[in-house]
Amino acid sequence: MITDTATSPDLLERVAEVLRSHNIDAIIVDTAADARATVLELIPGGSEVHSGKSKTVEETGLYAELMESGRYDAVRPRIYAMDRATQGREIRKLGAAPDIMVGSVAALTEDGALVAASATGSQLAGYASGAGRLILVVGSQKIVPDLEAAFRRIRDVVFPWENEQVRARLGVDTILEKVLVIYGEWTAGRMTVVLVREPVGI
Numbered sequence: 001m002i003t004d005t006a007t008s009p010d011l012l013e014r015v016a017e018v019l020r021s022h023n024i025d026a027i028i029v030d031t032a033a034d035a036r037a038t039v040l041e042l043i044p045g046g047s048e049v050h051s052g053k054s055k056t057v058e059e060t061g062l063y064a065e066l067m068e069s070g071r072y073d074a075v076r077p078r079i080y081a082m083d084r085a086t087q088g089r090e091i092r093k094l095g096a097a098p099d100i101m102v103g104s105v106a107a108l109t110e111d112g113a114l115v116a117a118s119a120t121g122s123q124l125a126g127y128a129s130g131a132g133r134l135i136l137v138v139g140s141q142k143i144v145p146d147l148e149a150a151f152r153r154i155r156d157v158v159f160p161w162e163n164e165q166v167r168a169r170l171g172v173d174t175i176l177e178k179v180l181v182i183y184g185e186w187t188a189g190r191m192t193v194v195l196v197r198e199p200v201g202i
Helices: 009-021 032-042 055-059 062-068 075-080 084-096 124-130 147-170
Strands: 025-029 048-051 100-103 107-109 114-118 133-139 178-182 191-196
Touching: 009 025, 009 191, 025 032, 032 062, 032 133, 032 191, 048 062, 048 075, 055 062, 055 100, 055 133, 062 075, 075 084, 084 124, 100 124, 107 147, 114 124, 114 147, 124 133, 124 178, 147 178
Parallel strands: 025 191, 048 100, 100 133, 133 191
Antiparallel strands: 107 114, 114 178
16 A cells, blocks of 8 residues: 655656646645645636546635635536536536636656546546646645556555545445546646645545
């Protein structure tokens, strides 16, 4: 089992440089509060914004601000208000292609691969290309040496926590169905990764 440990400042700087070399903007901040402030500076008021369920987004206070404050055109509340039986097509399109997507990943490798895992894959389309802009907040504890370690982290750290949440909420086990690995970005300025020195999220 992987045990997350503190990440050296030098490593964080190196990972940020690698991300930038892959056409991904990278910003280093110290705390979850700093991450929240930084992300909000990147999103104009009134913007259409979506976020998948993420403990990182919740812990930073971004979920409440973006989805519940009324200051943004939040996609998630709109989806919740729709009828899946009759508006499934509209729901699918809203979630897959928002103007701005805010989220996190399960792991980030030292050579700059961002690894996101999901049961349904509902957020992955937006991550991969659907969202006009993607902002990912990543705590330093999520940095791992390589893809093998990233998959171990998903198995040993992320999945057990997610399974507990699903059991508590729905009374069933979750399942890992889909994994997205992002190596870089084609369009300059589309993706920003906010690296947080303190651990945040799972």
